[in-house]
Structure formats: structure tokens, C-alpha cells
Amino acid sequence: MQKLPGSFYKRNNVCQVAKELLGKVLVSRFNGIITSGRIVEVEAYNGIIDKASHAFGGRRTNRNEIMYANGGVAYVYLCYGIHHLFNVITNNKETPHAILIRALEPVLGIDEMLQRVGKTKPDSYRLDNTLTRGPGNLSKALGIFTFHSGTSLGSKELFIADDGFVFPKKQIAVSPRIGVDYAGNDALLPYRFYVKGNPFVSGKPK
DNA sequence: CGACCGATCGTCT
């Protein structure tokens, strides 16, 4: 179990990095509690030329300022007043590339995750299934909030690790991103990557 | 099934 090095994030092809995140393990360790999950769905946001990105047109606000930092930090923001969405910032300083983590397969600390989501015990198949399905749900399960925005992924509280596991290429699928209709043409870009048939992947099954 | 809807609030105009 090896933390990904800074060089992994500081590359310029955000789609390539996004694809390579599939199979890696996102780990949180808050107050000594370890929870983790294998990444099975991601979306790339391609900086200032991407209408779906918060940084489109070079937009800079207090909320998204961290997107312009050097790659390898977390960008977490509140969506619909309810959901804390976790992104990985990539590329170098001043190039605001981001990858939204959309789904995990739970690995460690499942009981803790169930508690955070408000269930005290694991029970049905469906419950486990929805635990880390979708960007809002996985943040809740891992205990990630907006105040974690800016946290280095080289820290011991929040990081992404490589345990040697890789999904076979055949299992990787590509599609347009979800929920970005406001982005016009860019809503059609093939920037979503996921593991085919994995029950934790969000959206409707195909 | 699919369509619709309410929750809930920080952020930007």
C-alpha cells in the first residue's frame, strides 16, 4: 500500500490521470479512524477551456481558488447545500485541472462508514451498495467535508494509495459526465470513466 | 420501470 507520489498528480493530461485513478484506494484517517474505498468512477474537469468546470474562463473565487494550486490537493465544495463533493486537483500551479471522485467500492472501516451515513449496522445488500455510490455519498461515508478542501493528498489524514491492483482495460468504460447539462457542447465530452458492471457506479445501469 | 420533487445553504451576480 503505497501513497501516490506528487508526480502522479502533476501531469498535464487530466483524462489520463483520471483513468489511472480507477483501481486506486482513497483513504481517510480522521481521529485515528481509517476508512477507505477503491475508486471505480471518476470525472475529469479540464480547466479553463471546459464549460463544466468551476474554473471555466479562468474564473477565480474564494471557493475555487484551491483549483489553481499545485496538483495533489483536495478540492471539496458543497453542492445543493447538502453534499460535499470530493475532487483531486491535478497538473501544475495555475492550471486548474480537477477530477471528481464519483464512486468507491468500500474496503476498510465499513462499520464506521455505515455510522457516518446514519445506519448503525450493516444489513441489506442495497444498503452496502449505496454506501459509497455517488460523489455525495462517498464523501459522507469517508467523513470528508468542505473544510478539508486544500488538504494535501500527501497528508496522513487523506490520501490515495496504490496497492498494486489494476482493473483490466476491458472493464473500463467511458461516457459523458453526469449532471452538467448547463455546459452546452462540453456536456458531451467523454470525460467520465468507470468500471463496467460495478454495482457501486452511479447513474443508471446500461 | 421513469418522471418528478423537496431538502438545504454557500456562493456568486
Place this chain on the structure above:
DNA sequence: GACGATCGGTCGA
């Protein structure tokens, strides 16, 4: 003052 990079529940066919 409007609006989300969502979710889960409800309703009707």
C-alpha cells in the same frame, strides 16, 4: 435572489 459536478423518496403507468 437564483441556482447548483446530488440523493432518495414518491407517484403513476
